[in-house]
Amino acid sequence: MKKCLIFIVNTLILFNSCNLTGGKRIKIDLTNKETLKSTLFSVLKKEYNNDFEIMIPEKCVIEDYDGISLWTNAYNVKCYDLAVKEICDDNQMYIISGSDRGEYEDTLHLLKYHKQILEEFNTKSLKLEIDGDISVKLSGMSRRLGFAKNASYDEYCDLxxxxxxxxxxxxxxxxMEEYADEIFRLKEFLYQDDLSKFNITLQVYIKNHVDYWGNDKIIYFLDLDQHENFCKETFTKESIIEDLKYEL
Structure with missing residues (x-):
């Protein structure tokens, strides 16, 4: 499975098969993608006073993929998903999802604070010394949509x-031991109390290390959503090596 298809699958999982609870309703005819795009961009322009465009994942190899996924869920409801970004701005991605019944959700609540979040995180991460290339991206959550749009910065991060x-x-x-050393230092840094607000997920790759389909193969994954429940006793280089044995 290629990167673009993986992105589509992840998007569908994120929005729980069109079981949308955002409250807003936008009735759209899904038989015409151009109408779908123009309607959505008109809604976004009115609400955020910004112009948006479809954002297609990097290294997308699905031929003629136009950035819009149309699908039917288990209840025979026709749904759509797409990623958008602001025109002439950075590459922060926002997800839009909805159905032909009018259900609608987006993660554009992140638009309000994403630059401030990145600035604060990047300032703190200047202390991190690691022998590898690091990139940081934000992803808005579909939970707490009504609250997220009106929350203060501290509330937005805390929840x-x-x-x-x-x-x-x-x-x-x-x-393997050298990779484990690097990952151990990463975990030590990321588990600082003042970083728990960032709801961090870590994924580690090695250059030229690919899976059966030729995609970059992840060798280590860590979801820090349960940061406060972290057990220090399990935080060892030996445990990292055990995980790496299955991937290297």
Whole structure:
């Protein structure tokens, strides 16, 4: 399965098969994608006073993929999903999902604070020394939609209305123990109390390390959503090595 298809599947999982609870309703005819796009962008322009465009995932290899996924859920409801970004702005992605019954959700509540969140996280991460390339992306959550749009910055962070995805890419050629050392330092840094607000998910890759389909293969994954329940006794380099044995 290729990267673009993985993105689509992840989007569908994120919005729980069109079981939408955002409150807003937008009735759209899904038989015409151009009408779908123009209607959605008109709604976004009116609500946020910004112009948006469809954002297609990097390295998308599905031929003629136009950025809009149309599908039918288990209840025979026709649904749609797409990712958008602001025109002439950074590459922060926002997800829109809905159905032909008028149900609608988006993660554009992140628009209000995403730059402030990144600025604060990047300032704190200057202390992190790691022998690898690091990228940081934010993802808005579909939960607490009504609250998220009106929350203060501190409230928005405290209730985890977003996720911070940290991707680390290591050079090839290290030993398993050396990779474990690097990941251990990453975990030590990320489990600081003042970083719990960022709702961090870590994914680690190695250059030129691919899976059966030729995609970059993840060698280590860590979801810190349960940061406060972390057990220090399990925080060892040996446990990381055990995990890496299945991937390297």
């Amino acid at each position: 985890h209305c977003f996720e911070t995805w940290i991707t680390v890419l290591f050079d090839d050629g290290k030993t």
